[in-house]
Amino acid sequence: MKRWVDEWMMFALCVLYLGVSVVVVPFAISAARNEGTFGTFTAVEKDCGRDGCDWTGTFVSDDGSIRMDDASFDSEELDEPGDQARAQKVAGDNSLYSRGSKGWILFVAGDVFCLGYVGWRIRKTWLRRRVVAEEPAA
Structure with a gap:
């Protein structure tokens, strides 16, 4: 049970992180371009x-x-x-x-990790449901 909670908590945190990144990264990129x-x-x-x-x-x-x-x-x-x-x-x-700020790099690295985790979590759930649906009824 604890593992299930930990996995879904990580999923929720990654979705939240991705949501925050959608707002923050454009500003950080503008700063990197000195705009x-x-x-x-x-x-x-x-x-x-x-x-x-x-x-x-x-x-x-x-x-x-x-x-x-x-x-x-x-x-x-x-x-x-x-x-x-x-x-x-x-x-x-x-x-x-700062001039030429590199703050966006940390956000993009976190985004890559979270996108991978969210994709893995969704795929794992989908495969589990598919296997259960294909099992013959007893």
């Missing part, structure tokens, strides 16, 4: 958790048309409050990205 609005991020506070550290601070576009006072950004160029780094904001997304 965002560039500006300067000024670090204010470092927030560290299980997955590493991000900086909270202010982003101001080069032309001054975009200002985000509570922006979050992760950059190796930032060491202490007041440090500045180049960043870009992609239209439709509140995230900030």
Whole structure:
């Protein structure tokens, strides 16, 4: 029973991951192509958790048309409050990205895994049902 629950939980998580990727990957690809609005991020506070550290601070576009006072950004160029780094904001997304961001690669790798798992899970279920349907009734 536990194995069945684990397999279907993984299936559900992969479907959820694929759904999130449909929304996130286009923004990440736009950032990789440097299609965002560039500006300067000024670090204010470092927030560290299980997955590493991000900086909270202010982003101001080069032309001054975009200002985000509570922006979050992760950059190796930032060491202490007041440090500045180049960043870009992609239209439709509140995230900030570095020039030529490679964040999309991680999502696509996860997508490949999840597509394979979901396909395997559906095929396994279909084959099991087909075998049961073909068994002679006693």
